[in-house]
Amino acid sequence: MRKSTWEREHESLLAQVMQIADGLGQTFAPFCEVVVHDLRDPGHAILAIHNNLSGRAVGDPATELGLARIADEDYPQLLANYPNQFGDGRRAKSTSVGIKDSSGRYIAALCLNVDLNLFRGIQNVLEQFCRASGVGAKESLDPANAEAIRERIDQYAMSLSTTPQALKTEHRRALMQELKQAGFLEVRKSMEIIAAHLGVSRATVYNDTK
Known part of the structure; x- marks a missing residue:
């Protein structure tokens, strides 16, 4: 079956986001979790997860933030450095970038979650070294x-x-x-x-x- 123009556009956008996520994941390993969400399928939104710090998996559902973007096209496209928390209580700093198609509809999100506990450990190492x-x-x-x-x-x-x-x-x-x-x-x-x-x-x- 021939794909529609929207389907081809969405596939192209997601393919580029997946490549960006892979590059970010390799660059900031192991400190930063990088996640790609497909907002067209909120029940199974996670398409890729690099440097898994949250314990989630491909196929897991969208977060509350993802659902908010799906419901509101005017939801902020960039949310940078907001406080977050992993399921086990570890503190995190997160950034979320919404990806829109040419019609202005959110179809995906690229999210970065930094484990602040890791940096606390680095700080302790540096203090000890100095x-x-x-x-x-x-x-x-x-x-x-x-x-x-x-x-x-x-x-x-x-x-x-x-x-x-x-x-x-x-x-x-x-x-x-x-x-x-x-x-x-x-x-x-x-x-x-x-x-x-x-x-x-x-x-x-x-x-x-x-």
Whole structure:
């Protein structure tokens, strides 16, 4: 069946957006999640997701922002650097760009979500690197603090140029040994804290500790 002019235009626009998303994803890995939404199919809107930080998948539905664009052609085309939050509570900074066809109708959206927790980890690494007073590592000053555990995990993931949620099994096991040697596993509810930050079950954390 021959495609209509609108179908050809939409396919061309989406193909270009997919390429842009791929380029942005490769450039800003692993700090920035890049998502392409097809607003013509809100129930299965996600067409592509690079550097998956939110745990979503291709075929997942549109967000509230996407639905708002579908309902209102006058909805802002660019929303930049607005505060956001991932499902597990991690803070994020997001930018969303609406894509319109020649009739002015929203057909897609290109969204970028930056995990601010990762940059907090980078900041901690830089502070430690620049420290010249001879003071020990930051986490050793307060080993019973849950934030210290999360920061140690962030630092470990950063050393591998990845995110805590994307650590492979062998890397998680090496991380657990580091946390054990540093005394973090003695902290009350440490397993729950670690499992939540890695995005895995407590059973997986216990298994990785063996």
